[in-house]
Structures are given as C-alpha cells and as structure tokens.
Amino acid sequence: MNSVNRKLWKYNGGLHLEDHKTCSNQMESRELPMPKRLTIPMQQHIGEAAHPIVKVGDKVLKGEMIAESSARVSAPIHAPTSGTIVEIAPMPMPHPAALDAVTIILESDGLDQWCELHPIENYRHVSSDELRDRIRDAGIVGLGGAGFPSYIKLDPGQHFAIETLILNGAECEPYITCDDRLMRERPEAILDGARIMRHALHAKRCIIAIEDNKPEAFAALERAQSQSGQADIELVLVPTLYPTGGERQLIKVLTGKEVPSQGRTLDIGIISHNVTTAATIADAVIDGIPLINRMITVTGESITTPQNIRAPIGAPIEALLDFAGRENGVETQLVMGGPMMGISLNSASLPVIKTSNCFMLQPKQPTVPESPCIRCGECAVVCPAELLPQQLYWHSRAREFEKVQDYNLFDCIECGCCSYVCPSNIPLVHYYRFAKTEVWAQEREKEAANIARMRHEHRQARQEKAELEKQERMRKKKAALKDKEKGGTDDAAKKAAIKAAMDRAKAKREANQNPEAAAPTDVPSQEAAATETQPATIPESTSKSES
C-alpha cells in the first residue's frame, strides 16, 4: 500500500526552512570504535532516575542490566559493552544546566562479549503484556528526542480502542538525518517494529509517515515491504514543513483530527512512535537486544564530514565529533538536538544518552539582545499549536502563571517557530520553558504544603488527644483523693456497723442463754447484719479499684 491518493490535511502555520540534510545523509552510517570508558548517567529518560544494581569492581557483560527502577515512568539501563564498573558517582549529564546525575563508569575490556540473550521466537504468539514487559526491560524510550518510556505508550488500557498506529518518520527538524539513514539502512527492522507494536496495541491500521524530502527512505521502506510479501502498513509521504514531525501536527496532517487541548492522542484512538524506536523494539523482541546504542547525526558547519554514527550509550560526545572530524581554529558551540529545539551544551566530554539524536557543532555566533515586543503578530501566524505566543510571552515575563495557563501554555510544543520569526529577537521558547517549569514547581510546592498541613493536623490531633487523656487521668486522681478524704466518714459508719453487729451478737448470746426465744430470731438477724454491713464495704472497694 502506498500513499498516492491519500487525502492529507494542513495544520496552522509552520515554516519552510532550509533543511541542511544532504550534508549528512549521503554517507552510509559508520560504527564508532568502542571507547575505553563509557559514562552512563542514570537519568536518560523522562521520569524517575534508574538505580544502579551493580557495584564498583563488578564485571558485566554486554547487554546486562546495570540499573533499574520500580517506578512506572522510568527505564532500566544496560551495559553497552563488556567490562568492569570502575566508579559510581554523581557527574554532569547532557542537560541545559549540566545537572549532576548518578553515573556508572564502565571500563571496556575490549572483548565486547554478549550476555545471554532471550529472543522471542514468534511475537504473534505472545501476549501484549509480555511484549510490553520485554520492551520495558530492554530500557526502550522514545528515541525521537522525547525520551518517554515506550512501553507506557503501548499500554492504552482497557478503555481505549486504538484505531491507528502512526510511525513518525517525518524528521522535520533541519540538519538531523538519523531517522532518514535508519529508514534507508534497516527498513526491515522498522517494519518489524511496526508490526510488533501494532500487535501489542491491537491497532486496526498502521501508517509510516515520511516527509517528501526523503524519497530514498520512502523507496527503501516500500522495497522492504514488497519483499516481506505483506502489505499491511501504509507508507505516506507528507509535505515537508516544519514542524510536521510534531505528534499533534502529524496526526492532523494524516487524519484531520485534533488532539484535545491538554489531552492525549489516546483520546482520539491514535498512538504514535518514532521510527528509530520501532527498529529498537524489533531488536529487543526478535533478538533480545536491549537499547545500548543508537544512530546519531553529527553535523554542523564546524564538522569536516557530517555523517551518521552508530555509537554506544555513554560514549563521550567528543569521540563522535573527532570521528567525524572537527574544523579547527574557530570557537564553536555544541548543540544536542537540532537548531530549532536543541539545547546548548557547554562541554563535549559529556556522554551520549538514549535521547541524543543529533550533535551539531556550529561556529559561535554573537547573540542579539532582545527588543520590546511590537505586537506584530508574526508569531501567532506561524504557531502550529494555534496559540497566541505574544500573550504567552507577556504573561510568562510578568510571572502571571495562571493567566499564561489560560492561554494554553501547556499546548506549546516548544517548536521555536515563534522565536524564529520574531523581529524583536525575543527568546520566546525560553520564556515558555521558564513558565512551564515554574508552574510545575508551584504544583509540587502546593502538594508538599498539603502533605505538611495534613501531618501537622495529625500531630495536633494526637497531641490534643494525649492532653485530654492526661486531664482525664488527673481528674480521676483528684476524685480518688477526695474519696479517701470521704473515707473518714466511711470509717465511722463502719465502726457504727461493727458496733451494731457486736450489739446483735451480744443480744444473740443473751438469747442463746434463753433457748425458747433463740430459734425464731436466729437466721433473720444474721441476714440483717449482712445487709447492714454491705453499704459500708461497697464504697471502700470502689475507691480501692480507682486508686
């Protein structure tokens, strides 16, 4: 099946950018020689960091799990080669602020010896749950750059029927060509991955979408599909326009449907995954190989031979830059990701992580200071999410975080179209990222405050209860003391009772001496003595038990 007559839709805005792709996509990808040391951060994905399950000094084999997490949104990490764990410590990771993450340093033994792998013979005979578990255990996350654990996006739950599985091969961002190369070099793996995911999701149909500036990739997939003898996957060429690779934008182009604001694609019966993720899933299921390396575009004006490199996770970025050749003599800026959405890194000694799709080395350019917004509206024209970027900017800048959410800040995909066209050079996306992280921080603080309030109230309730109990004890003690005082009068009563009893006994003795009168009065008088003494003993026994 292919796309010739398929109806396509358009989304708002977007940009026609110079794509700079041919500089890196002409050459066959090359494998980076295994570096001596691999630096493997525990935070390479969205969600909880993984925890090391190895110790310094441990010997590990290639593909062995070295870190895992019990959190749902997380991903385990595997050894990209065989060797020894030489250090586990916090170290900077590729992050806009070069934050520290716990990092495992693996020294390669040069043998590259695999651990035992467990291929799944025929995925069609395996349940969706087992496939998801396998994909989770293989540490697979969205490889298009997002890094969200893939198995979760294969678990729609019982309430959603999946109509369409979309494999995103649009790769709309300039300079990046790793998906393009992978589609050309391993189209079979991508098709296998697509079929596995479709099986896991019970999706009715599956589409692979490719921008029309990659005809070779399209042809390769078409060829692979006809060779496989199955025509179950629809290959679609979509017009080249930035950012068609955005999930919501691609869904709109292919189906005409809009994902509800702040909703999920699931809500309209669609799931989308990146094509490289698909190939990695095929490797994990069919061959049992976890995610330990990936295809990375190394490009930019300061790279001698821009190309795609297959590199292990944890390789130093500079090894890749040197492998492709660096132009010397100019001051450069390193960017992870593409020119529109990438982040600047300040060191090339940082490692490759699962989400590194591209490293770009450009001559350093002077920055242009921002001028005031002139309300030209250009940004709104190009915004593919149909937002009002100038309003978002205005409120983010004024730290009006509620208003900025009213303008649907969280629908912004940070594509950078608005900053690109802004005549005032305002770093709009930076403002939105600032506002988003502030809102999240406020939400976390709110939650922490609620927990603190609850704990404080519990404590107060406990203290109040303890105080009440104490008062109660005091009261009883006082009552007991009073009883004891009253005990004086009791004693008198007792004495009186004893005296009365003695008198009666005396009377009895006297009566015994007179046998005629004794018999009828004997028993009743004993009973009377018993009842008379009772009132005197009861208060005493209660006051004893109280004290």
Place this chain on the structure above:
Amino acid sequence: MFTATITLSLLAIIFGLILGYAAIRFKIDSDPVVDQIDAILPQTQCGQCSYPGCRPYAEAISSGEADINRCPPGGESTIQALADLLGVDAKPLDPEAGEVKPEKLVAVIDEQTCIGCTLCIQACPVDAILGAAKQMHTIIGPECTGCELCLPPCPVDCILMVPVKTDANHWKWPFPNPDAGLHEAQR
C-alpha cells in the same frame, strides 16, 4: 392591594423559612476565608510570623489582627496571592518576620553525634523526625519543611540545614536574560 400584601408576606415567610432551613442544613463549620488563606500559606509551620503555625496566622489575617506580609518562607508569591484573595495591595515582606532564603533548606541529623534525646522529635511540627529514646534519630528528607524548629532544642547541635539537591525532575529554567537575547541554538 390587600391580596398583594398577603401574597408578598406569604412569599417572604416561605423564603425566610427556606433560607433559615438552608442556613442550618448547609452550615459550614470552619470559616471559608481562613481555609482559603491557609491554603495559600506554605505550611512550613515555622512560626516566623509570630503565630504558632500557619493556621493561627491565617486566622489572624482573616480577623484583621495580622498583616499579609509576615510569612518569609512563602515570600513574594504568597504575599501576592494573599493580596489577590483579600483584594488589598501587596507589600514587601515585613523584615521583622525574617528574610526570604535564596534556596530551600532541609534539616539533616549528624547521626554520629546524635545522643537520642528525642527533644527534636517533640519540636518538629510535621513529624518528620524518626527515632526513640537513646536511639539515633533521622529526618525524613521529603517531609521536612525546613522550619528550623528542631535546631534550638538539640543539646549537642547535631542538626544542620542543607540545601536540597536539584535533580532533572525538579530543575527550573532560569528567567531569560534579556541581553542574551535569542537562545544561540535557535538562530
């Protein structure tokens, strides 16, 4: 005229009864304004406002006894939120109450020095300290509000306030520097 008076009086009586019933049936025990104020306060329970906790301060604000600018842990954003809620002007933090700390601190016990006296446990308003008499004590980091109330009672000064380490899930993008202009990656 007469019927109109009767009708209106009847209506007045009926509505009066309905309102009276509703007032009893839907009675709210606590003061909603106090709840709203309390929801804005950070629940540090540190007492820097000079009240014995966030809720008493909320009650004092609601009764007009205390000003809205006495909460240092809440800082500017809390004052702003209180001002918005109560329809008054925001004002700078009262320096008498304290200063805003540049970063969030949490308490840690130097477990070598701790003698297990339980004094800090009694001071902690949110039960964030675990321990028993003559046993080493420890602080449950995520529950600590950083109120510092456990510091003075400790007889051996073994409690330290340390900054919370930022990880990727808690990191915030800094406010853009207007002079730096466009993110280099984007041009």
